[in-house]
Amino acid sequence: MSTLLEQALLRYDGLPVAERFHVHARAFSAPLSAMVARTPMGVVADIGCGHGLLSTLLALEGPGRTVHGVDPDPRKVAWARRALAGQPNVRIEEGTVEETLDRGAPGRFDAAVVCDVLYLLPEEKWAGFLSTVRGLLKPGGRLLLKEVEGDGSWKHRKALAQEWVMVSLLGRTKASGGMALKPRAEMTRDLEHAGFSVREVVDLGQGYTTPHVLYVAEPSVP
Secondary structure, eight states: HHHHHHHHHTTTTOHHHHHHHHHHHHHHHHHHHHHHHHHHSSEHHHHHOTTTTTEEEEEEEEEEEEEEEEOOHHHHHHHHHHTTTTTTTEEEEOOOOHHHTTTOOOOOOOEEESOGGGGOOOOHHHHHHHHHHHHHEEEEEEEEEEEEEOOOHHHHHHHHHHHIIIISSSSSSSSSOOOOOHHHHHHHHHHHHHHHHEEEEEEETTTTSOOOEEEEEOOOOO
16 A cells, blocks of 8 residues: 555444445545556646545645545545545545536546546536536546446446346446446547547456456547
């Protein structure tokens, strides 16, 4: 475990056991450090921040960052705020990405990180979601989108089963009628149709039982 991750997890020691377990499971099942390493300094939006672990890592790794986490789940937002109390460069809000834009944030972010969020939405809402995220970014801003790849592998099938348990059985993850996992070529096309230029597609599945893929993109120049 890296020193940065240890420091981040310490922030959650005061939470109930079930919440700590969820955060620790997230820490060791998702390549969050790879996202942090590619995230620029400046003002960063963490869309669908959940318990705020990625926001915490971003804030601790770069004191020059200001991190704005947003999530529609009031329960997770409450735990995130409790864990991050006293961390000066993080703010956690309850809401959606559309509400973030409505609060006067268009074009103000240097980067937006979206980690395992898109697949929870119905596919017909993906284009609107991605376009809204694009509207948050400054010219030349960076989107870091981490999704599970629908590659037909056993890791893909395991990921679907795991998410069914978390969403439908345990209710630990809040979904909005989604659960689609796409191949990287299709995901790249979706980003391009939403007005992004994809700069990098990174396979982050090695060492994990989930086929993680990171898409690094910037708003296309008209």
